[in-house]
Amino acid sequence: MTTTQLLLGVLFSSIGLGYFLYxxxxxxxxxxxxxxxxxxxxxxxxxxxxxxxxxxxxxxLPYFVKL
Structure with a gap:
């Protein structure tokens, strides 16, 4: 695992946490x-x-798909 993959994982996981809580x-x-x-x-x-x-x-995706 490279540093780039680690930082992208942290970035997308934090965005995911925000979406999940919302x-x-x-x-x-x-x-x-x-x-x-x-x-x-x-x-x-x-x-x-x-x-x-x-x-x-x-x-x-959540901006374009409204269910």
Whole structure:
């Protein structure tokens, strides 16, 4: 694991924590699920490019999907 992957993991996990807390408090499923996935997926993705791409997509997804 490189320093870049570690810092991206911390960044996306903190964004995920914010989404998770928001989704839990407001009872909205999309931010809740995106938050959980953002907190968990950095443990399983080893490629820095894929880590960045998946993290950006999951971070933007709650703005466009309103359920």
């Amino acid at each position: 989704g839990k408090k407001q009872k909205v499923t999309v931010p809740l699920v995106c938050g959980l996935v953002l907190m968990i997926f950095p443990y399983f993705v080893e490629n820095t490019t894929m880590l960045t791409l998946i993290g950006i997509i999951l971070s933007i």
